[in-house]
Amino acid sequence: MSHDHDERPELTPAQIAAALNPPPGRNGGDLVVETLQGLGATTVFGLPGQHALGMFDALRRSSLTYVGLRVENNAGFAADAYGRITGEVAPLLLSTGPGALTSLAALQEAAAASAPVLAVSSQIPSAGLGGGRHGYLHELRDQKASFRDIVKSVHTVRTASQIPSAIAAAWESALTAPHGPVWIEIPEDVLVAPTTLPVVTAMDATPPEVHARPELIAVAAHLLSHAERPAIIAGGGVVRSDASGKLRALAERVGAAVVTTYGGKGAFPWEHPLSLQSWMEDRHTTDFLEDADVLLVVGSGLGELSSNYYTFAPRGRVVQIEADAGKLEANHPALGIHADARDALSELLEAVTPREDPAAAERVATVLGRIRDRIAAQGLTLEQHLVAEVRTALPDTSPSFWDMTILAYWAWAAFDARHPNTMHSAQGSGGLGYAFPAAIGAAAADRTRPVLAVSGDGGAMYSIAELATARQYDLPVTWLIVDDGGYGILREYMTDAFGETSATELSRPDFVALAESFGVPAVRTSPETLADDLAEAMAQPGPSVVVLPALLRMFEPTHL
Numbered sequence: 001m002s003h004d005h006d007e008r009p010e011l012t013p014a015q016i017a018a019a020l021n022p023p024p025g026r027n028g029g030d031l032v033v034e035t036l037q038g039l040g041a042t043t044v045f046g047l048p049g050q051h052a053l054g055m056f057d058a059l060r061r062s063s064l065t066y067v068g069l070r071v072e073n074n075a076g077f078a079a080d081a082y083g084r085i086t087g088e089v090a091p092l093l094l095s096t097g098p099g100a101l102t103s104l105a106a107l108q109e110a111a112a113a114s115a116p117v118l119a120v121s122s123q124i125p126s127a128g129l130g131g132g133r134h135g136y137l138h139e140l141r142d143q144k145a146s147f148r149d150i151v152k153s154v155h156t157v158r159t160a161s162q163i164p165s166a167i168a169a170a171w172e173s174a175l176t177a178p179h180g181p182v183w184i185e186i187p188e189d190v191l192v193a194p195t196t197l198p199v200v201t202a203m204d205a206t207p208p209e210v211h212a213r214p215e216l217i218a219v220a221a222h223l224l225s226h227a228e229r230p231a232i233i234a235g236g237g238v239v240r241s242d243a244s245g246k247l248r249a250l251a252e253r254v255g256a257a258v259v260t261t262y263g264g265k266g267a268f269p270w271e272h273p274l275s276l277q278s279w280m281e282d283r284h285t286t287d288f289l290e291d292a293d294v295l296l297v298v299g300s301g302l303g304e305l306s307s308n309y310y311t312f313a314p315r316g317r318v319v320q321i322e323a324d325a326g327k328l329e330a331n332h333p334a335l336g337i338h339a340d341a342r343d344a345l346s347e348l349l350e351a352v353t354p355r356e357d358p359a360a361a362e363r364v365a366t367v368l369g370r371i372r373d374r375i376a377a378q379g380l381t382l383e384q385h386l387v388a389e390v391r392t393a394l395p396d397t398s399p400s401f402w403d404m405t406i407l408a409y410w411a412w413a414a415f416d417a418r419h420p421n422t423m424h425s426a427q428g429s430g431g432l433g434y435a436f437p438a439a440i441g442a443a444a445a446d447r448t449r450p451v452l453a454v455s456g457d458g459g460a461m462y463s464i465a466e467l468a469t470a471r472q473y474d475l476p477v478t479w480l481i482v483d484d485g486g487y488g489i490l491r492e493y494m495t496d497a498f499g500e501t502s503a504t505e506l507s508r509p510d511f512v513a514l515a516e517s518f519g520v521p522a523v524r525t526s527p528e529t530l531a532d533d534l535a536e537a538m539a540q541p542g543p544s545v546v547v548l549p550a551l552l553r554m555f556e557p558t559h560l
Contacts, residue, residue: 022198023199026194027058027191027193028160028163028191028195029058029191030061030195030199032058033059034199034201035163035164036064037200038164039168039171042064043091044065044092045066045069045076045092046091046092046094047071047075049099050096051096051123051137052093052095052096053191054192071437071465072103075103075106078440079091079117079119080109081399081442082442083110084113084115085442087179089117090115090441092120093120094120096138097124097138100119107147108150109426109428110180111151112428113424113428114236115181116174117180118182119183119184120167121183121186122185123188124137124138151180151181152180152181153169153170153173155169156185157190158187164203169205172205177210178240178323178324179240209340209343210339211343212343217337217344218351220319224256227256227293228293230256230295231257232247232259232297233260233295233297233298233300234261234264235261235267235306236300237264237298240341240421243345243346244266244420247298252274253354256274257276257288258275259276259279259285261280261306262305262425262427263427266418271416273361274360276364278414279371279414281308281559284367288363289312292314292316295314295316295319297320301324301330301331302320302330302332305412305427309557320336321337321339321345322336322339323338323339325338387410387414390534393532394538395450396419397422398451399442399452400451400452401442401451402434403436404427404431404489405488406554408454409554410552424438432459435479437469438453439452439477440473440475443477450476450477450478451476453477456481456482456487457482457483457484458488460479467514467543471518471542474543475543478546479543479545484551485508485551487506490504512524512545515545522544522545522546523544523546523547525547527548533546534546
């Protein structure tokens with residue numbers, strides 16, 4: 001589509017004068033923060049380093065809110081959560097070499113979870129670029145090569161005038177479906193060099209929308225309208241596109257049972273008569289989904305966990321709606337529809353013929369009953385009690401962030417996320433240390449709600465430094481640490497596989513005393529008092545820690 005010159009905004013005389021006479025004392029770092037502001041950013045995360053000081057100096061001349069974490073990977077997790085909660089781009093400011101590389105695991109999680117993180121890193125001076133061995137501090141032969149396999153796009157800046165366009169292109173890339181992290185690097189000398197370029201004002205980086213092809217919607221609607229046993233798997237794409245209302249309307253219109261993946265928690269009401277909840281790692285759920293004559297998969301690639309460890313083998317027709325074209329039919333043959341979930345569900349809703357199935361809710365209730373009986377037979381009452389206690393204490397609209405720990409694995413399947421986009425974990429890439437720094441990012445996005453983080457003692461040790469961050473910014477984050485003296489889930493895996501363990505037992509600090517040394521109030525709780533202690537902690541302003549000494553066990557898998 002062509003744009004006439006007349007469509008571009010005309011500058012006022014005052015704006016022209018300002019462009020001709022930019023304020024003194026600006027540098028390349030100012031162009032970075034001005035561009036971020038012009039694109040709509042309000043909050044940035046990061047950690048300064050020698051090569052990046054030009055950007056951080058410019059922050060004090062901007063209106064951006066800066067949240068500085070103590071480890072780059074944790075800053076990445078905070079930006080990831082900010083992006084998930086707001087749906088907006090989360091800028092992450094990093095330094096060269098070690099600082100940049102320390103963010104890699106967080107950017108991998110952002111990629112797996114489709115979180116729009118915009119990482120802006122410094123680089124060695126321009127004279128050192130090109131792969132030579134000059135011996136600069138932090139020098140890498142090809143820094144961006146370390147990120148190319150993880151992020152959606154890579155952008156290298158070599159002159160100040162390239163900064164606004166590079167950031168705008170990266171911003172658009174981060175928000176193009178599927179959302180994800182992007183990488184920009186700017187040499188130190190470009191960041192600190194004085195500039196007389198005009199102040200960057202409003203920038204436009206609106207991504208193109210991904211619309212479903214109408215002939216595919218017509219076929220999908222026909223299949224759903226004539227199905228005898230339709231079912232729906234709802235993934236994280238439903239949550240990210242704010243499509244839970246459309247999903248519910250479609251499920252009710254065609255009488256389809258709905259199971260949500262762990263990334264799709266909250267996409268469908270937990271207690272709805274058609275809700276199969278989130279028991280993805282259960283053979284009864286897998287059997288039910290395999291028996292569907294038409295299975296609609298929305299916003300999920302049916303990866304390892306969502307397919308019950310690749311044991312899922314559908315027998316009916318599969319229709320897959322996915323904004324990430326690379327996930328279409330990646331694991332199962334399907335009618336693949338490349339589209340945003342909300343857009344496609346809206347079109348399906350208009351195209352399907354309503355169908356009545358009085359037995360659908362009964363079939364769902366039967367499956368849930370079988371799952372309850374299977375879990376009850378394993379005697380895991382403590383674990384179920386703790387999930388219920390957390391649910392009791394957590395306000396319905398408060399977000400929660402879960403590390404890779406046994407209580408989180410239970411919560412993936414058994415926790416009722418009562419609203420979309422309120423339950424998040426690192427199950428996309430599976431790294432440790434996510435929960436607490438992510439909760440800090442969510443609290444920075446919205447200080448009006450308490451935020452919960454849940455970690456084991458092993459995962460907590462990755463993030464202890466961020467107690468200082470939570471205290472410094474007085475963020476309303478409550479951190480539940482389940483202390484079992486080691487890597488609990490690895491202890492189980494090794495015992496099951498080898499009969500004994502190694503490297504799983506951990507010496508750890510007195511978490512209550514440690515939190516208090518940061519000026520963060522803390523309490524040691526018990527299974528009997530957990531709900532009350534958590535609720536009391538979350539009702540207080542600022543950060544808090546609740547430590548639960550408990551040895552938990554996982555429910556038996558069904559895929560072996």
